[in-house]
Amino acid sequence: MVKTNEDMGMEIFGFFTExxxxxxxxxxxxxxxxxxGLTHSQFGVLNWFHRVDDxxxxxxLAAAFQVTPGAMTNTLKRLEAKALIKVEPDASSGRRKRVTITPAGRDMRQQAIESAAPLLAEFVEAFSAGAIAGQTRDxxxxxxxxxxxxxRESIRLEPKTDKKMPRSG
Structure with a gap:
């Protein structure tokens, strides 16, 4: 039996629900x-520096995490108060700030991963490493x-102006 568009839509919806x-x-x-004292969103920022850029x-960062600039500023202030990141003025711009992870931030990220080791070990026992690797690629x-x-959607939804606005990150 051939699947209808409605059937495919339900399968895709089910996939994203899972x-x-x-x-x-x-x-x-x-x-x-x-x-x-470390929240998931704070860990996410520390991990972003490990995965993406220095x-x-x-x-x-706000765009990467799809949060408001205010929400990201709040997260960054909390990380900075713990000396896990450094927020400094951008030398090339009086208004922009540059955020970098500190050595203490790198250590905290590693400590967070190590603290989850028992959970990860139990997970590995329940599922084969090969199956997980294949699913991770997909x-x-x-x-x-x-x-x-x-x-593409953010470009499409940007207001039309004569000037080309630089991307925020």
Whole structure:
């Protein structure tokens, strides 16, 4: 039997529902294992510096995490108060700020990962490493597609002006 567009739509909706539930459950589990005083969003920023780049503007981080600039500023202030990041004026711009991770921030990220080791060990016992590796590759492709889609949509939705506005990050 040939699947209809409606059938495919329901399958895709079901897929994203499962991904959303997995995200909620895994974040909740991971947060319980984080070092005292570190939130999931704070860990996310520290991990971003490990995965993506050595420095960023607050605007670039807000865009990457799809949060408001105010929400990102709040997270950055809390990380800076713990000396896990450094926020400094950008030498090339009087208004922009540059955010970098400190050695203490790198250590905290590593400590957070190590504190989740018991949870990860139990997970590895329940699922084969090969299956997880294959799914990780597939999920990375989906993430890359959605990230590119988000970028295309942001360009499409930008107000039309005669001047080309620089991207925030």
């Amino acid at each position: 991904v959303s539930i997995i995200a909620q459950l895994s974040i909740s589990l991971f947060e319980r294992h984080l070092p005292e 420095e960023a503007t607050p605007g670039r 999920l990375a492709k989906i993430r890359e597609y959605l990230d590119e889609y988000r970028y």
